Amino acid sequence: MWAIKCDSGRLILEDKDNCLGIVIRIHSNYYYVDYNNETWECMLRSKLKKEGTEPKVGDKVLIDEFKIVTKDDVISIHSAVITSILTRNNELDKPNVANIDQAIIVTSTYSPDFNPLLLDKFIVLSESNNINPIICINKSDKIDEDLREFIEKTYRNIGYEIVYTSAKENQGLDDLKNVLSNKISVLTGVSGSGKSSLINAINPELSLQVAEVSKNLGTGRHTTRHVSLQKVFFNNQKALIADTPGFSFIELNNIQSKELAWNFREFTPFIPECALSDCLHWQEPDCNVKRNINTETSRYNNYLNLLIEVLGFEKINNARSSKKESQVKISQRADGKNIRVVKIGSQAREDSRRTVKQELSEIGKRTSIDDMEED
């Protein structure tokens, strides 16, 4: 460690080995890294820049070349340089954030009413992104015993962690804090479930601008603003919480139908023994999942509902790609040169008349799925 005098005071250069920090905010070319409970303003080492590497919020990074600038003995800037980025465990696009440990799925007991289909959908979104789902039952000041029993039987029994909270009555907040400690979390769940109230109850100084997932299926509103991770301190512990909800869209359009069941953890031990390798655990013969689970449960019923949704998206995507295929044709011009001619196929013409929503509602009618809005 050494010190250099500079105009405004002292500049201390502290030479440490590479240390592991987490990017919590990005602003133009500056990356703000949480390391040792301080926020360090970092530039990217030029080698990484040249490689085109771009850190995301949530990235675990090694930092070096620490500088602490002091002015009149008061520390004004901690700065350092990012020397490498560790492999990500997971990453979301919207919001653009990596290495989320867990999604706190905030679900209310009333207004909006508890909706197991939506809860399962959020669970699938988490599982499919390799993010551990934690079920937070908020407004538990108004929970009846039947509902509590249903939640325990359905979710606790298959291994999900559940916390019961009431932001209004300050109940269960210590349990929630325990879950959040030393982790990177996103709070997710529909509008009105109590996300903002919970954040405020945990830490009133932290005013998260939690943007909302729209009430209507598939019409998520996403913010253009960069996500950042907020540091929250309690009981000598620190939590990092994303300031936007975990999933801007609650559509399952990135999941393949034959993959969906892998996001139902109670199904997974039985999937490999199904007779068909692409078994959808629905109408197929010799299905090992159906043989081993109770198909009378809301989980299985919700699985089927979500499967129909996923199949609907697949149908639309296939139609789109067949449209693409039919668009390009090579033709020979009079001068002998080959040219590409765009020609729309009949299937594509038919599909282009329909919107995605119409397609989905038609599939819905054929299979009489319930309306999937949450309240």
Ligand SMILES: Nc1nc2c(ncn2[C@@H]2O[C@H](COP(=O)(O)OP(=O)(O)O)[C@@H](O)[C@H]2O)c(=O)[nH]1
């Ligand atoms: N009874 C009760 N009401 C709550 C609770 N938490 C939040 N609310 C109310 O639910 C409404 C929606 O809460 P809000 O935090 O804005 O939900 P968000 O949309 O998920 O951020 C507000 O009127 C809150 O006062 C709770 O634990 N119990």
Ligand SMILES: [Mg+2]
């Ligand atoms: Mg809110």
